Amino acid sequence: MRACIACLTLFAAITLGGCASDADRSTPSPVTASVPDATTGSEPGEPVRLRLEKVADGLQNPVHVAVAPGEPDRLYVVEQTGAIRVLEDGRLRQAPFLDVSNDIQSGGEQGLLSVAFHPEYEEDERFFVDYTDIHGDTRVVEYRVNEDRTAADPSTARIILAVEQPYSNHNGGQLVFGPDGLLYVGMGDGGSGGDPENRAQDLSDRLGKILRTDVDGPADEWEIVAYGLRNPWRFSFDRENGELYIADVGQSSQEEINYLPSSATGLVNFGWDVFEGRLRHEEKEPNPAGRLVRPVAVYGRDGGCSVTGGFVYRGEAIPAVQGRYFYGDYCSGIVWSFRIEGEKARELRREPFEVEGLSSFGEDANGEIYLAALSGTIYRLVAR
Numbered sequence: 001m002r003a004c005i006a007c008l009t010l011f012a013a014i015t016l017g018g019c020a021s022d023a024d025r026s027t028p029s030p031v032t033a034s035v036p037d038a039t040t041g042s043e044p045g046e047p048v049r050l051r052l053e054k055v056a057d058g059l060q061n062p063v064h065v066a067v068a069p070g071e072p073d074r075l076y077v078v079e080q081t082g083a084i085r086v087l088e089d090g091r092l093r094q095a096p097f098l099d100v101s102n103d104i105q106s107g108g109e110q111g112l113l114s115v116a117f118h119p120e121y122e123e124d125e126r127f128f129v130d131y132t133d134i135h136g137d138t139r140v141v142e143y144r145v146n147e148d149r150t151a152a153d154p155s156t157a158r159i160i161l162a163v164e165q166p167y168s169n170h171n172g173g174q175l176v177f178g179p180d181g182l183l184y185v186g187m188g189d190g191g192s193g194g195d196p197e198n199r200a201q202d203l204s205d206r207l208g209k210i211l212r213t214d215v216d217g218p219a220d221e222w223e224i225v226a227y228g229l230r231n232p233w234r235f236s237f238d239r240e241n242g243e244l245y246i247a248d249v250g251q252s253s254q255e256e257i258n259y260l261p262s263s264a265t266g267l268v269n270f271g272w273d274v275f276e277g278r279l280r281h282e283e284k285e286p287n288p289a290g291r292l293v294r295p296v297a298v299y300g301r302d303g304g305c306s307v308t309g310g311f312v313y314r315g316e317a318i319p320a321v322q323g324r325y326f327y328g329d330y331c332s333g334i335v336w337s338f339r340i341e342g343e344k345a346r347e348l349r350r351e352p353f354e355v356e357g358l359s360s361f362g363e364d365a366n367g368e369i370y371l372a373a374l375s376g377t378i379y380r381l382v383a384r
């Protein structure tokens with residue numbers, strides 16, 4: 001585990017392609033950035049071209065792909081409708097690992113949204129899920145796995161975070177353990193459009209934030225790591241250096257990728273709802289607490305309408321893309337990648353494939369990257 005990252009710096013400024021957001025898409029606005037050249041996918045000195053290889057099919061609204069420590073051959077696929085499925089040796093196990101379909105409201109942006117396994121899962125036996133409950137409110141729930149490690153023990157369910165949701169959309173939903181061993185959760189601004197109650201800039205509200213807690217520490221103490229977020233549907237840490245990449249879904253003009261180096265510490269304001277991407281959204285001053293951080297990459301409506309954050313590639317199968325951050329758009333299916341250099345996005349390119357309904361990315365024990373299509377397919381990123 002790496003140094004603590006709680007956040008920090010970043011100003012950055014590279015403009016990437018173009019598009020904007022999710023359920024409350026509204027009228028398109030002028031786009032300030034152009035979509036990167038669609039013809040690439042290879043670059044000088046990197047003759048490799050990428051493609052996707054199907055690894056599983058027939059899932060029900062897959063929205064998250066995760067691995068558990070100590071289980072290198074197993075992928076856990078989260079179905080929005082309430083099950084966690086196990087994909088092992090290329091085969092999808094019929095019996096779910098967990099089924100919370102009776103505990104949740106699903107559809108639209110609601111449902112079972114992610115899973116994260118304790119860093120010491122091999123001994124610890126705990127994992128955590130994020131879902132919207134039958135009332136549509138956010139719940140982060142702790143479970144223990146059963147003795148033979150084939151399924152959750154439902155009797156162990158314990159709610160560790162409960163946040164009321166004022167609207168059905170913008171529920172965030174990402175859970176991930178950081179390099180500091182703490183559990184991070186992404187909270188959207190609560191929903192509707194334009195953050196009507198201005199929660200994202202309000203540090204007394206848990207909506208529009210990234211929160212973290214020590215699941216081995218005092219019960220249910222959550223710290224705000226970052227704020228000014230609209231709907232950080234997916235974010236990830238670079239496993240090699242602890243850098244944080246947050247994809248924040250835009251309102252009607254710009255989708256954004258935010259980046260924090262691992263050296264950064266302290267509270268960060270990512271700007272919403274004063275800013276949407278690099279554009280001004282509301283004529284007011286941002287909350288001065290912490291540091292205001294601008295996105296490293298944005299795109300407008302010509303690139304899609306809802307960004308899906310991915311991972312920095314740290315696998316061994318495709319050396320040419322080592323260190324590239326992959327992300328895409330749910331609406332257009334376009335996938336891009338770039339490298340961070342000097343806290344700016346460099347070498348941005350559009351990859352030579354699209355994934356319709358791109359709901360999520362995943363990273364396996366070896367650092368290989370997966371992509372999930374909401375229609376039910378999981379792909380692996382491979383070289384041609």
Ligand SMILES: [Ca+2]
Nearest residue numbers: 167169190191
């Ligand atoms: Ca909501």
Ligand SMILES: [Ca+2]
Nearest residue numbers: 194195196273
């Ligand atoms: Ca507002």
